[in-house]
Amino acid sequence: MMKILIAVGSKEFSEPTLRVGMKIAKALNALTTIVDVGEKTSKFNSKIVGLTQERMDSWEFDRPGIDVLEWAFQFLADHNYISPKMVDAGFPKNTLVHTGGSRSEVFLKGTVCEDVQLILRNGNIIEELRDEVKIRKYDITIIGGSRKRRMAHDLVQYIDSSIFVVNQFNPNQTYRLLLAVDDSTGTKGAVKFGARVAQAFNIDVDILTVSKVDKFGKGYKGAAEKAGKLMGKCGINYQNLYRVGDPSEIIKKEAGDNHIVVMGASSKNPLIKFFKGSKPLKVMEDCHCPVLIVK
Amino acid sequence: MLGFSQSSLTNFLFWLTQKKWFLITMALGFILFLFPTPKGLTLEGYRIIIIVITTLMMIITEPIPLPAIALYVIVFQVIFGIDDANGVAHSFMNDAVFFIMGSLMLSVAIIKQGWDKRIALGIISLTGHKTKNIVFGFTAISAFLSSFIGEHTVAALMLPIGMTLIRFTSQDKQKVRGLSAVLLFAIAYGALIGSIGTPSGGGRNVIMMSYFKDYGLSISYLDWMIKVYPLVLIQIPLISWVLIKSFIPEYDHLDTGVRKLVVQVANSPEMTGRNTIAAIIFLLVFLGWVFLSETIGLGTIALFGVFLYLIAGYVSWEDLSKNTHWGVILLFGATISLGAHIKETGAAFWLAQNVVNLFGNLMNNFPIVVDGIVVVMTTTLANVLSSSATVAVLGPITLNLIEDQIHIGLVTAIASAFGYFTAVAAPACTIVYSSGLVNAKDFLKVGWKAGILSMILLIIYANTYWLLIN
Structure with missing residues (x-):
């Protein structure tokens, strides 16, 4: 069974991320976890802040982050993602269980997707997500776009799951899926995921093959044809696009702001990726639309 | 590559990024170590300065756990021959660390006693419903309490009261x-202002008291209060005024909030009765500080x-053990040990002389x-830093720096309490920041x-009032 982690941060900015994440979770019937990673507390004052929080409890104040989870609960309830029994009982903040470190969790019985878990963590976002993925072995991590360029790099480099960055998602926009394929090992997974995402959003697919030279090799053509076949089998409308030029630039241009980009992760050595970057990373940093990097 | 899997390389790179400040600090320390000892400074003095610089960098950037920084200080003071193992161990623990x-x-x-609800009633009965008076009351009560029970305790007790009134x-x-x-x-600022008022207002005051003792000087609890408390009283209305002018409250009166x-x-x-006994125990501690602390x-x-x-x-011991930050205690022990060795190796004198040489004419x-x-x-x-x-x-x-060591000490x-600028500067600031109702920019705003007001006030105060009472 697939496992999805959706990282949210605030009611104001995280709705698109949660909307997209839950749509994918529904399509994959995945076990879903929604996490809010709160700000890191200075190590000097961590204990006294914890103690203050205990006092706040006695004045019936929720700890920071509970409001975000409560909002997520309401979103799930409004969109029928959790069972009516759970909705009637309201947000079960009293059953939020501390599971060690800065992590607390609460379980909700899912309807269209498998069970949904809401969790709170505190600390550096990359560290916390990496830890969560490492322990619970998620298949995809879904997160909103960030203005920090380093964030995209760290997500792709260090999180051991596929990464879906819901960048500048507009719910009123009609999207197409841009599936970038080549002869790399990552393409196979990207095509599979691409098909699932296209089904989830009920959208058409542009299968894009980019070559740096005029000629398209066997591997490239084969990958594009295989992807087309799978889309056909799944009943998804698709078209094959062949372009020549710099892959990241072409993908960025073709994607515009009305595509969801799906591509495989780079199979380069981590050291090379760290110093020189990679195609997926460049696409994630530069594109003005949601991007899924499949690992 | 060299038999390492992609995953172990990724883990290593992640470690590198997480520890980059540790590595930069160590590299800087190593480079400084290779430099010749500056003229007029002993080898031990130079080495302790290297340890101080690297320690401060690590405390600021927090790349490794705080207790690990303390261990670094212990180990390198011995390895660098600044003192032998017993000497370092001895310098680690003194009354300031106990405090x-x-x-x-x-x-x-104290926080477990739930005194916050009593304090809330006290503030309201003193200040009434007018917002300006309530702000003054919050600043004054926080300042008064933090002089005796520490700024972090006060902020922890007062935050729920403030937030309830807001809600x-x-x-x-x-x-x-x-x-x-x-x-x-x-x-937060009230707690900071008040923490300078007595020696027990904060660890920093006690550390200074222990340095006075090392230099053969003495200042009693009451003497400290006589010298410093008027500055607390001057700052309370001024800081309240700065706050009111910086963040204009939406309501002139808080009738509904106060009533609820x-x-x-x-x-x-x-x-x-149990609450009363808890208060009496604290009163005994306070009286002990006033009358017995010198002994x-x-x-x-x-x-x-x-x-x-x-x-x-x-x-319960479990509560104490769980909620006391042992790592911080260890780290303060380490910084006190550094302080002792800065003095003993002559590094403190050398650094002070350099400051005097730099500003000599102006200072004279x-x-x-x-x-x-x-x-x-x-x-x-x-x-x-802390x-x-x-x-x-x-x-x-x-x-x-100067002959009047009590004055400069x-x-x-006092100046070390002016941690107004950032959310992490002081525990009181971090505590109110954790509420989520103020953001980092507010601290700068x-x-x-x-900060500037308090700094100017302190300089004027120290050069007028202290001259008068001396």
């Missing part, structure tokens, strides 16, 4: 943005208070300049005004 340990534990015991005024956070900021900053707060507090359990030490008295709370069953013609330099240096460092660590490291240096200790 910090006792004060953190007392804080746990009862309006549930919509956006509609009480100014009110939230002004009340929460009144708590009074009802909520009235519904909470009555004061019991048996502030730290011993704080620990005695903890002992009483433990045997009376007001707090205008003695007030020394205070200015110390205040700016201490405040800056205290805003990026205030206690700042005093532990800077104290031995500033005490060598007090200026150092008001911090520079409060």
Whole structure:
């Protein structure tokens, strides 16, 4: 069974991320976890802040982050993602269980997707997500776009799951899926995921093959044809696009702001990726639309 | 590559990025180590300066756990031959460390008593419903309490009161943005202002007291209060005014909020005999500090208070153990050990001489300049470091700057409390920041005004009032 982690941060900015994440979770019937990673507390004052929080409890104040989870609960309830029994009982903040470190969790019985878990963590976002993925072995991590360029790099480099960055998602926009394929090992997974995402959003697919030279090799053509076949089998409308030029630039241009980009992760050595970057990373940093990097 | 899997390489790269400041610090330390010893400084003195620089960098950037920084200090003081193992161990523990340990534990015991609800009633009955008066009341009560029970304890007790008043005024956070900021900053800044008032107001004061002792000087608890408390009283209305002018509250009166707060507090359990005894224990501790601290030490008295709370069953050892930050205690021990060795190796004198050489003429013609330099240096460092660590490291240096060591020592200790500028500068600031109702920019917005005001006030105060009472 697939496992999805959706990282949210605030009611104001995280709705698109949660909307997209839950749509994918529904399509994959995945076990879903929604996490809010709160700000890191200075190590000097961590204990006294914890103690203050205990006092706040006695004045019936929720700890920071509970409001975000409560909002997520309401979103799930409004969109029928959790069972009516759970909705009637309201947000079960009293059953939020501390599971060690800065992590607390609460379980909700899912309807269209498998069970949904809401969790709170505190600390550096990359560290916390990496830890969560490492322990619970998620298949995809879904997160909103960030203005920090380093964030995209760290997500792709260090999180051991596929990464879906819901960048500048507009719910009123009609999207197409841009599936970038080549002869790399990552393409196979990207095509599979691409098909699932296209089904989830009920959208058409542009299968894009980019070559740096005029000629398209066997591997490239084969990958594009295989992807087309799978889309056909799944009943998804698709078209094959062949372009020549710099892959990241072409993908960025073709994607515009009305595509969801799906591509495989780079199979380069981590050291090379760290110093020189990679195609997926460049696409994630530069594109003005949601991007899924499949690992 | 070399038999390493992709995953282990990724883990290694992640470790590198997480520890980059540790690696940069170590590289800088190594480069400094290769440099020749500066003229006039002993080899041990130069090496302790390297340890100080690297330690401060690690405390500021927090790339490794705080106790690991303390261990680094222990190990490298021995390896660099600054002192033998017994000497380093000896320098690690003194009354100031006992005080910090006792004060953190007392804080746990006091917070567990739930005195906040009584304090809330006290504030409201004193200030009434007018917002300006309530802000003044929050600042004044926080300042008064933090002089005796420590700024972190006060902020922890006062935060729920402030937040309840805000919540009862309006549930919509956006509609009480100014009110939230002004009340929460009144708590944090009030606690900071008051913490300078007595030696027991903060670990930094006790560290300075222990340095005075090392230099053969003495200042009693009451003497400290006579010298410093008027500055607390002057700052309270001024800082309240700065807050009101910086964050304009949306409401002139908080009638609804105050009424609901009074009802909520009235519904909470009555004061019991047990509560009274808990208060009496603290009163005993306070009297001990005032009358016995010169004989048996502030730290011993704080620990005695903890002992009483433990045997009376007001707090369990499990609670104390869980909520006391042992790593911080270890780290303060380390910074105090550094301070001792800065002095012993002659590094403090050498650094002070360099400051004197740099500003010699100015310092001779205008003695007030020394205070200015110390205040700016201490405040800056205290805003990026912990205030206690700042005093532990800077104290031995500033005490060598002028002959009147009590004067400059007090200026150092007081200036270290001006942690207004960032959310991490002082525990009180971090606590109100954790509420989520104020953001990091708010600290800068008001911090520079409060900071500059306090710095100027301190310099004027130290050069007028202290001259008068001397």
